[in-house]
Amino acid sequence: xxxxxxxxxxxxxxxxxxxxxxxxxxxxxxxxxxxxxxxxxxxxxxxxxxxxxxxxxxxxxxxxxxxxxxxxxxxxxxxxxxxxxxxxxxxxxxxxxxxxxxxxxxxxxxxxxxxxxxxxxxxxxxxxxxxxxxxxxxxxxxxxxxxxxxxxxxxxxxxxxxxxxxxxxxxxxxxxxxxxxxxxxxxxxxxxxxxxxxxxxxxxxxxxxxxxxxxxxxxxxxxxxxxxxxxxxxxxxxxxxxx
Amino acid sequence: xxxxxxxxxxxxxxxxxxxxxxxxxxxxxxxxxxxxxxxxxxxxxxxxxxxxxxxxxxxxxxxxxxxxxxxxxxxxxxxxxxxxxxxxxxxxxxxxxxxxxxxxxxxxxxxxxxxxxxxxxxxxxxxxxxxxxxxxxxxxxxxxxxxxxxxxxxxxxxxxxxxxxxxxxxxxxxxxxxxxxxxxxxxxxxxxxxxxxxxxxxxxxxxxxxxxxxxxxxxxxxxxxxxxxxxxxxxxxxxxxxxxxxxxxxxxxxxxxxxxxxxxxxxxxxxxxxxxxxxxxxxxxxxxxxxxxxxxxxxxxxxxxxxxxxxxxxxxxxxxxxxxxxxxxxxxxxxxxxxxxxxxxxxxxxxxxxxxxxxxxxxxxxxxxxxxxxxxx
Ligand SMILES: Nc1ncnc2c1ncn2[C@@H]1O[C@H](COP(=O)(O)OP(=O)(O)O)[C@@H](O)[C@H]1O
Ligand SMILES: [Mg+2]
Numbered sequence: 001x002x003x004x005x006x007x008x009x010x011x012x013x014x015x016x017x018x019x020x021x022x023x024x025x026x027x028x029x030x031x032x033x034x035x036x037x038x039x040x041x042x043x044x045x046x047x048x049x050x051x052x053x054x055x056x057x058x059x060x061x062x063x064x065x066x067x068x069x070x071x072x073x074x075x076x077x078x079x080x081x082x083x084x085x086x087x088x089x090x091x092x093x094x095x096x097x098x099x100x101x102x103x104x105x106x107x108x109x110x111x112x113x114x115x116x117x118x119x120x121x122x123x124x125x126x127x128x129x130x131x132x133x134x135x136x137x138x139x140x141x142x143x144x145x146x147x148x149x150x151x152x153x154x155x156x157x158x159x160x161x162x163x164x165x166x167x168x169x170x171x172x173x174x175x176x177x178x179x180x181x182x183x184x185x186x187x188x189x190x191x192x193x194x195x196x197x198x199x200x201x202x203x204x205x206x207x208x209x210x211x212x213x214x215x216x217x218x219x220x221x222x223x224x225x226x227x228x229x230x231x232x233x234x235x236x237x238x239x240x241x242x243x
Numbered sequence: 244x245x246x247x248x249x250x251x252x253x254x255x256x257x258x259x260x261x262x263x264x265x266x267x268x269x270x271x272x273x274x275x276x277x278x279x280x281x282x283x284x285x286x287x288x289x290x291x292x293x294x295x296x297x298x299x300x301x302x303x304x305x306x307x308x309x310x311x312x313x314x315x316x317x318x319x320x321x322x323x324x325x326x327x328x329x330x331x332x333x334x335x336x337x338x339x340x341x342x343x344x345x346x347x348x349x350x351x352x353x354x355x356x357x358x359x360x361x362x363x364x365x366x367x368x369x370x371x372x373x374x375x376x377x378x379x380x381x382x383x384x385x386x387x388x389x390x391x392x393x394x395x396x397x398x399x400x401x402x403x404x405x406x407x408x409x410x411x412x413x414x415x416x417x418x419x420x421x422x423x424x425x426x427x428x429x430x431x432x433x434x435x436x437x438x439x440x441x442x443x444x445x446x447x448x449x450x451x452x453x454x455x456x457x458x459x460x461x462x463x464x465x466x467x468x469x470x471x472x473x474x475x476x477x478x479x480x481x482x483x484x485x486x487x488x489x490x491x492x493x494x495x496x497x498x499x500x501x502x503x504x505x506x507x508x509x510x511x512x513x514x515x516x517x518x519x520x521x522x523x524x525x526x527x528x529x530x531x532x533x534x535x536x537x538x539x540x541x542x543x544x545x546x547x548x549x550x551x552x553x554x555x556x557x558x559x560x561x562x563x564x565x566x567x568x569x570x571x572x573x574x575x576x577x578x579x580x581x582x583x584x585x586x587x588x589x590x591x592x593x594x595x596x597x598x599x600x601x602x603x604x605x606x607x608x609x610x611x612x613x614x615x616x617x618x619x620x
Pocket of ligand 1: 015016020021022023024042043044045046047048049050051
């Protein structure tokens with residue numbers, strides 16, 4: 001197993017304050033490595049999104065440490081975290097979050113533009129990323145002209161265009177039908193396998209299990225189990241999820 | 244095109260109504276400021292028309308004179324004292340004063356008489372469209388501006404009227420010599436000006452001093468000041484400044500114009516700030532997404548500032564067109580709105596500063612964005 005690209009060590013997170021404070025995470029340790037597709041599964045409210053946000057340097061943990069490519073985020077301010085995000089992390093959201101006023105190509109290019117990449121090379125790279133997700137024919141389409149599955153593919157292109165070490169996706173297929181969900185998962189699995197990126201996907205859809213190298217279970221802010229997935233090298237420890 | 248610019252442009256045009264409101268706010272504000280400042284400049288120039296057109300190296304004015312229209316008088320004999328100073332080539336008397344003009348119909352209207360020694364050409368009428376300056380030396384001859392013919396109840400060249408029960412006859416007609424007080428100017432010979440205004444023949448309002456070639460202005464001025472009693476010696480620039488200051492500030496006219504301009508700036512800033520703020524609020528989720536995918540705060544500020552600058556440039560262009568039309572429309576009036584290149588540059592900078600200042604509220608708003616909300620939407 002290669003070096004972890006992102007690592008949480010004994011992370012606790014309290015959300016809200018006062019009487020409404022919720023211990024969303026209570027001592028979680030999790031590492032994600034290159035070339036590995038990990039599914040994070042658990043019931044609603046178990047802390048999946050919180051963990052993803054902390055791993056993706058959007059939230060800072062109340063306790064514990066996060067390391068991105070070996071570098072600790074302790075004491076990092078909002079601008080330092082933004083820099084870590086744009087250098088190392090690609091995000092895919094449940095509801096896509098594309099910019100409605102920008103074309104598919106411009107939506108993808110945005111991820112390079114925020115890094116200050118010159119527009120000529122950024123345009124070429126955006127086209128490549130869209131080709132990677134099978135949308136070469138839709139580069140000038142606007143989000144409203146695309147199906148949900150296509151929009152999520154644009155979002156994936158935006159996540160990978162900057163060559164991040166890791167892709168974090170929060171329920172990327174929840175807004176899609178089964179067929180489109182499978183297509184998205186194939187793309188994400190391909191990205192992890194062929195491009196050697198770490199991919200961490202939050203889901204509670206058992207249909208995604210066949211794509212996983214590894215499955216991590218979370219409940220009530222704690223990791224409660226881990227197993228190798230169907231796609232992983234060791235299939236013996238695979239649990240049955242379908243009844 | 245840079246993507247920040249595209250994003251700003253699309254954000255701006257996404258909501259047409261709000262965009263229109265923004266532009267109307269800027270246009271309203273800038274046109275208001277243009278009119279106020281243009282009036283200020285126009286007024287400032289109009290009140291000194293006579294000083295600007297007099298050919299003098301120095302003015303001898305009664306002590307305490309506040310403006311050209313001031314009715315204080317000098318002793319006419321001071322002229323000889325002035326001429327006795329080395330370096331003084333000429334000391335041309337000028338007489339001014341209000342008088343009543345009786346039209347052929349019998350009605351009367353006030354006029355402002357300007358009398359000068361026509362042979363020396365101290366302050367003769369300019370921009371003649373009919374008649375000649377020389378004709379003014381003939382008995383009873385006066386010059387009036389054609390824009391006042393109707394007010395004076397006459398038809399033009401050759402018409403007669405009475406000032407102080409003495410007959411006058413129009414021997415020259417000028418174009419564009421207008422008074423900001425709207426009282427028509429009547430030009431004539433200095434001696435007749437005295438009798439038409441009731442000024443004693445031993446008195447005069449001003450002397451226009453011309454220096455002989457090579458004379459030292461500072462030295463001549465000092466000697467004039469010490470020799471001539473109850474008078475001040477001013478350069479044309481000083482007299483112009485004194486007149487302008489009096490009309491613009493002692494009368495409160497300038498303050499009122501500045502207050503109007505300030506009001507325009509405030510109203511414009513508030514409108515633009517409000518629309519920019521609500522536009523940013525509407526796109527807050529997009530800004531949060533930008534932040535989530537790693538953009539710096541600076542990048543987001545750039546989008547907002549570009550929106551502000553785009554609004555500024557579009558608003559200013561429209562305001563400039565309207566301003567140009569207003570200048571054209573007022574060019575022939577008693578109080579033209581004057582727009583100088585300096586004013587245009589100033590207004591453009593003002594528009595930019597105003598729009599950027601308006602962006603502050605929007606920028607403060609986005610600094611509080613939590614990128615993690617991208618996951619929970
Ligand atoms: N901003 C917040 N303030 C207070 N509690 C929150 C906030 N966000 C989430 N929570 C709570 O934290 C817990 C974990 O939330 P989350 O990580 O979103 O769960 P999941 O993604 O697994 O559904 C839940 O109990 C949720 O109600
Ligand atoms: Mg969630």
